[in-house]
Amino acid sequence: MATFARSRRTRPGSTRRRLSGDATVSPLDRKLLRDLWRIKGQAAAIGAVIAVGVLLLVMMTGLVTSLDETRQAYYERYRLADVFAPVTRAPDSVIDELAALPGVAAAEGRVAGYALVDLEGVDLPIQARVVSLPDFEAPRLNDVFLTGGRSLDPANPDEILLLKGFADARDIRPGESLDVTIRGAQRAFRVVGLVQAPEFLYVTAPGELAPDDARYAVIWMSRATAGAAYDMEGAFNEALISLARDASEPAVLEAVDRVVEPYGGLGAYGLEDHLSDRYVSEEINGLRGTSTIVPPLFLAVAAFLLYIVVSRMVQAEREQIGLMKAFGYTNLEVGAHYFKLILFIAIGGAIVGCLAGIAAGRGMVVLYLQYYKFPFLLFELRPSSFILGFLVSVCAASAGGLLVLRGVFALTPAVAMRPPAPADYSRTGRVGQAIARLLDQPSRMVMRRVTRQPLRMGGAVLGIAAGMALAAAMTSVMSGFGRTMDLNFNVIDRSDLTVSFTDPKSDKTILELQRIPGVIEVEPVRNVSVVLRNGLMTHRGAVGGRVMNPRLNRAVTRDLEGIEMRKEGVILANSLADKLEIAPGEVLTVEVREGRQPVLHLPVIGTTESLLGSPAYMEIDALNRALREPNRVSGASLRIDSARSDAIYRELKDMPAVAAVSLKEDARASLQELMDSGAGAMRYVMAGIAFIITFGIVYNSARIAQAERERDLASLRVLGFSKGEAAFVLLGELAVVMFVALPVGALLGYALSFGIAAGFSSDLYQIPATFGRADFGTAVLAVLGASIASGWLVKRDVDRLELVSALKTRE
Structure with missing residues (x-):
């Protein structure tokens, strides 16, 4: 009895198994290693989601640090003026x-x-x-x-x-x-x-x-x-x-x-x-803002996945938890065991994310050097970036895990060792029974699973919908970049080239341009440097004078209809009106910064859709009258015969009044290159990450369903069902969940696209939040592709299922 009493007083948690040398591993740690190996696929997928969130955080914070510190050092060393x-x-x-x-x-x-x-x-x-x-x-x-x-x-x-x-x-x-x-x-x-x-x-x-x-x-x-x-x-x-x-x-x-x-x-x-400096600052501020929004979004998805995986694991291991508590392990020790599993996945993902973030940041630095002419630009990281990456990933993972651990603490040994109460299947109702009569046996099993466990199915639907929303939103933003180019260079600007004069000239200069052989149409413009003020809000830019009904360089409504230039006021781009916090009907102060430099007070008579820059427009004769400089032009938009373009260029080159000639196709190519390989290349990185996360979410949903139904699938095989029929029961459930998730993901993606588009927009260009059928179709294909790949991996494991081991598992 004394020996038995001593054995009872010995804490099971202190039992150790000696390995090589003095290293020891507790029984719970050995169980942890076995659990990690058993769910290695799910752990890797969740770790990948955490890794991409940390990757973005490290890459973006590193780029902000590199650009900002290099800029400041460059300014100070070469004494850039403040005014x-x-x-x-x-x-x-x-x-x-x-x-x-x-x-x-x-x-x-x-x-x-x-x-x-x-x-x-x-x-x-x-x-x-x-x-x-x-x-x-x-x-x-x-x-x-x-x-x-x-x-x-x-x-x-x-x-x-x-x-x-x-x-x-x-x-x-x-x-x-x-x-x-x-x-x-x-x-x-x-x-x-x-x-x-x-x-x-x-x-x-x-x-x-x-x-x-x-x-x-x-x-x-x-x-x-x-x-x-x-x-x-x-x-x-x-x-x-x-x-x-x-x-x-x-x-x-x-x-x-x-x-x-x-x-x-x-x-x-x-x-x-x-x-x-304005464009560099805009880029830095955009990166800083994105780094505070996007990585936490991905880490929140990872926390949700961890919550589902660990909660299902705890549910499946109720008996084991009861046994551990019965043998003397405390709530804290059992909870710490599952919390270690969460931390292992989170820390592993954070380490991979930090290393990948460094590599991605160094690659992005090369692209930034193409457009921002620093003498050098090294990717630098503060220790706080790594610390923040680890803290955010661990906290996000812990937030999902702690909700599960509350259930672990609440389980007593007696309750845990009893099988859970049978599920209440009465909620399926007569409608479900009527539908079931029309289906074969495997299909009825799929329907019962979906209808009898709505909360679990709802969680899987939300997980897949979240992945689809990320993919759809990023696809929408990529379409928005294309729409920006198309709207500006095909709808707003319909000229072939723009001519700028050395200084404002008489409108008779337009006649000289019209007489050049090969020039089809000439439209005069008057651009004036100004400072626009509305209270404390200011913007340094220009007012563009246009003819009453411009054809070559237009202002357009949201419906892409041309706007007539009226004589009584100014028309602002929507982005400029938002910046100045002014609406049509209010009066805008215009401080002219050339000529006599008058201060004008002009009513805002409308707004225009513009995705490049922040223009302001007036009717050209009204602008000249306000400046007291009648019949003046500062440039012109031209439409020309492409067969005579070389001769036209030479003619313009010899005109002493011409200060510059800009080809629309050259400007379009420059902006397209900037969007594709400069700062805009960040959208490709984020789009790739969104699709990776989509696969991770779908794969986890499939693996969780497989783990929950392993005994059922083995029973079906013993009863004579073929491998394909058994796999249909599992994959059919995944298919139902996926198709329910598609419209939910579309709605979430539509809402998310507005936030991401706003994050990519800047003073240089505005990205519209477009969500068309092509964007939805691309996201659907991403989900279908992830589902097919996940289904194949799961079916492969189902076909290899050891029936005896699976059937030994208790309900």
Whole structure:
């Protein structure tokens, strides 16, 4: 008796089995390893769902860190200005006044302007931006990074530096000559060096949104050379200002405007309104926002799957749980056993996700370098990214597991060792019985399973519907990118090319364009730089003047009907109206930043659908009257005979009034490339992940159904059912669940597509939430493909089922 008493006092949980050396494994840990091996397929699928959630989190947070820190270091090292103040012409002495303003740390003047580059064998003139550098010293602000060749020699006025991206695209090397036309005068310059600069991280031609290295150049020349070319000797037309640490930017902007106003100040603006920084910031903010929404969504799906798997496991192991408790294991020890299983899957998925996130981030960095011209961009991760990935994955998995563990704690040994109460099948009703008479025996078994366990079937339906919703939403977003391209370049812009003039010209210039052989139609435009204000909301952009009924470059309604330009007000893009928080009928303040610079108060008379940029439109004669500059145009949209395009390009190239020519097909190709291989490539990554998750969810549902019905299937085989008939009972249930899940997934996908489309939209382009039949069909095919693959894997295991072992399992 004493021996028996001692054995009772010995804790079973302390029993150990010695393995190699001093290593010991408890009985519960051995059971854990057996359970993991038994559900290895389901564990791998759930781990994969967790891994892709952590992958996205690590990749996106790493990209945000890499882009943001590299940008800040680049700006600081090369002293990028905080404020830009363009003027018409101001004497150099004004720089001293600007430097003396409160909050200003440094100020410098420079000459900047536009030019055309004439390349041999290229019919169209290439637009260029010209920027001056100090003659005998390094610039105090906006320095350049020399990547090849040497710096400018002040003694040689014919030397220039060239932006590396353009030089690489056109295969131009230091030592070569370049013909540049400035203010109608052509001059040959010698390229002595290739450079990059922090103010040209995102380089795009005026009036275009997507970068194209081959169609836009940036040229740096000495201050003396640029001053002579633009008639700026002893003067400047752009002031660069850096702020002190405690400076108030709005106050400095207001003070700078007061100083430069007598010299034709065009409105000082901060770095956030600089085109290059704005697009980089938009990309960083978009990644930051997506990283807080999408990964938790995937991890929530993983938590749901873990909840289902572990709850079914606990239900199947009721007797074992009762025995463990009867032998002295505490609730905490039994609960910890199942919690370890959850943690093992979650931590394994997190480790794989972290490693895959690093690899994916390094791949994405290469794509970002194509469009954001950093000297280098290394994928960097903070330790907090790994810690966050682990914490989020473990917490998400634990949230699903803890709900199950409550049931483990509630089970007493006596209750657990009894078989569960028989299910109540009375709810099927007469309708179910009537349908059952029309079916054969295997089909009736499928129907009974579906109708008698609605909660379990509902969980499986929701799981598969969630996977389909992710796939459908991502397919919808990919279709939205295509719709953006089609709407802008086929519906809104129906021209072949756009011509920009050096400065606003008389409308008689349009007659010169119409007389060019091969030009079919010409439509004048007037684009004016403005700052739009509605209370505290502001937007720096342009107002585009259009003819009353434009045909080549239109504003359209949501139904894609053309909008007539009315004389009494302004029409805003929907995205711009949302940004300014203004609606039709309200008055908008328009601060013109050219010419006499009037301040206009115009009513908003309508909105237009625009998926590229944030345009604002007025009737061209009404705009000219408001500016008190009648009969002026700044460019034109042309429709031409493609057979005569080369001759037309040469004619335009020789016109001194033409500052730039932009082909619609070139702009479309640039934007398409940006969407496909630049920042927009993220949608392909997420679409692939969504389809992987869809397979993981369907596979888990099939495996759970197989585990629950293993004894039933073995009984059918013993009773004489063939392998195919036994598999039909299981796969028929999966098929019913799948077909019920399809419409549910479609509704969820439709709702989810709006959120994901908004996440991908930016100032550069807006992605509409389209959900058409093709999107639904693609998602259905994904679910069907995942179901077929999962069904084949499950049927293979059913065919290999050991009947004796399965039949020994108690109900």
